[in-house]
Amino acid sequence: MATPAPEFLRFTTHKSLAQRLVLSTLTGKPIHISQIRSSSTTNPGLTPHEISFLRLLDSITNGSVMQISYTGTTLTYMPGLITGGAVTGGSGDVVRCALPETCRRGVSWFLLPLCMLAPFSKGPVNVRFEGEGVITSATETGDVCVDTIRTAILPLYEQFGIMGSKLELRVLQRSCAGPSGKGGGGVVELRFGSQVRLPKTLHLNRSPGRVKRIRGVAYCTGVAASGNARMIHAARGVLNPLVSDVHVAAQYDQAPLVSRGDKSDPKAKKRTGIGFGLCLIAESSSEGVIYSADVPAPSSGGVTPEDIGKQCAYQLLDNISQGGCVTRVGAPTVLTLMALGSEDVGRLRLGRDVIGTEDIIGLGRDLKKFGASNWGLRDAEDDGSGDIIVSVKGSAVGNVGRKIA
C-alpha cells in the first residue's frame, strides 16, 4: 500500500464509452465506469465491440490496466503511454486487431477514436482490423463507412498540423453488415504515420462557403454491380440541379469469405457481409469544410438502390443545411483535438443543430470533467446563418510520449 489509490473519474452507463476511454488515455487520468447496461436483463455489461476496443487500447498502449467486473457492468481503466504498439517484432509493423463475429458496429466506430489517439502516440500507429466482425460499410447502428473516414474525417487532421501524406487507410477487403447486422469479414488497415507534440490551434470561424463539388463512393459487396449505377443515378437526379460537379465512384467487390464455423468441418467457408450503400462528400469553396452523408442498405434487405441513392442525397443536403464548418460526424474529433492543443483559444464554427446534439454537449461535459476548460459559445454575427462559434481553450496536454524533458 505504498502508492495512494489513484483518483478515479467516475462515470456511469455505456454512453460515449469509447470517447471517454480516449480522453482518459490522452489526459492520463484513470476512470471508473459503472452501471454499464445494468438494467438490461438479456445483455448486461459490455458488448463485444466495446471489449474489442479495450483490447485495441491495450495493444497500442504500454502499461494500461483495465478491470472488468464479473457481470461486465463496471469497468476500471488506468491508462498507460500510447506507444503505437509497433515494437512487436514478428508480425511486421502492424498491430492486428481481430473483431469477433458478434460485432454490430462498423469499423469506423473503432477508427474514429483510434485516429484521435494516434497523433499523440510515441511511434506510428499502424493497426489492421480483421476477423469476422469487420464491417467496412456504414451500418444501421449509425456508423459511417470507411470511405467517409478517409475522405471526410482524416482531412480534418491536416488543419492541426498533421501531415496528410502520412495518413493512409487501406481497405483490403470490403464488407457490409452480415445477416441481422452482425459481422462482416472485411480487412482495413489504418496507417497513421504523423505524430505531433501539440496540435496547432484551429481557427475555423470563417464562413463555410458554398458547396463547389460533390464526390462519393457507391459500393456493392456481393450483390449485382448495377446497383452502383442505380444509386449514383438516383443521387445525381437530386444533386445535379444544385451542383454541376458531381462525381461518384463505383466500387464493386466480392463478398468476403469467412469460416463457416462448424467444428466438424473447420475448412468450410461461407460468404457474408452482402449489401450495398452510398457515401457522399461535399467539398465547400472554403478550405477544409467537408460535409458527408452515408446511407447503407439495411441488412434485412428490401430497399432498392434508387431509394438509397435518393436518401443519401437528401441526407447530404440536410447536413449541408445544418451549416457550420464541421458536420456532426467530424465535430467530436475536431473539438477533442482543439481541447488538447496549446493553451490558446481556437475557434470553430458549428451549426446550431450540430452543437445541439447530445453527443457534442456530452463531449463538452466530459472534457470539463477531464480537466479541460469550458467552451465559450457565441452567435456568428456576420450573416443570418444562425451558426454558433465555439471558442475552445487548449489544455496543452499534447503528446506525453514526445515531451522534451
Place this chain on the structure above:
Amino acid sequence: MASMLGKRKRRTIEISKGDRDESGESDASGLDVQEIFRRHFEAQFKPLPAAQKSLKPVAEESADESEEDSDWEGISDDEENAVQVVEHTEAQARAAAMSKEELKSFMSSKLPKSAPLVSVLRDKAGASIEDDPSEAANLKKDLALQRLLAESHLLDSARSPTLSGNNRHKATDLRLQALGSKTSILKQEKMPMSHRKGIITKNSEKEDRRRREARENGIILEKAKMKKTSEGMRDRGVGAPGVGKFSGGTLKLSKKDISDIEGPQRGTAGRGGRGGGRGRGKRGR
C-alpha cells in the same frame, strides 16, 4: 415514362402549329375576312395575343392520343395558359464518370487531394517557363502547340480524355510516323492465323459496307485501291531447285515445267522452229 410524356407534349404543340399554318393556306376560301386581315397584320407587325383557332386542334389531338395510351390524361384546357416545364432528367442518364486519374487518386488509400493538381511546366532550374521570353522557350512552346494540334483528336474519346495510358501510346505512334516510321508500333506482328484472317475479313467487310452505303446515298468516295495481282514467279529461296518442286526427296515436275524444258515441239512449230530458223540463212544457200 417521363421522357415519353415530354416528347409527346412537344409533338402536340408542333402539330397544333402546323395545323394553324395549314388552315391558313389550304382552305383560305373558308376563312372569314377578319382572319385574312389578322394574318396580314401579323405579317406586318407582331402576332396578336389571342389565338382562338389553335385551341381546337390541340384538344382533338390530345383526345386521339389519350385513346392510344390510357396512362396519359391529355392536355386539359387549363394547361393552355400555364408555362410548360420540360425536365431533361432522363436524357442525362449516362453518369459522367471521374477521369481515370481522379478516380485513382480518390479511391486510393491516401487522403484525396482537396484540389486537383495543376501541372505547371517547369524547366530544370525550377523556374516556371510560362514567363520565359527567350527563343528556346518559344521553340518549346511551339513544339507543344504543334503536338497539341496534331494529337488533340486523341483527347476526344470519352473514355480517356487525358494524354495517358492508351492515348500516350497512340501519340507516340503518331510522332514516330511523322518522323518517317514505315510501320506503326501498335501493329501486332505475331498472332494466330485465324485471328489475322478474322481481322482482315472484318476490315474488308467494313470497307465494303462503307462503299455500299456511300453508293446508296450517292456519295462519291475515293477510288478503291486495286488489289495487286501476283508478280510472276515467286521467290524460290536459296538452294531450291530452279524448276519444279522438291518434296519428299524427289523433284516433282509438273506438265508445264516439262513442256517448258522441252521447249516448243517440232511437229507443231514446223519449220519455223528455233533450231532451224531462217535466221541462219544456211538453207537458202
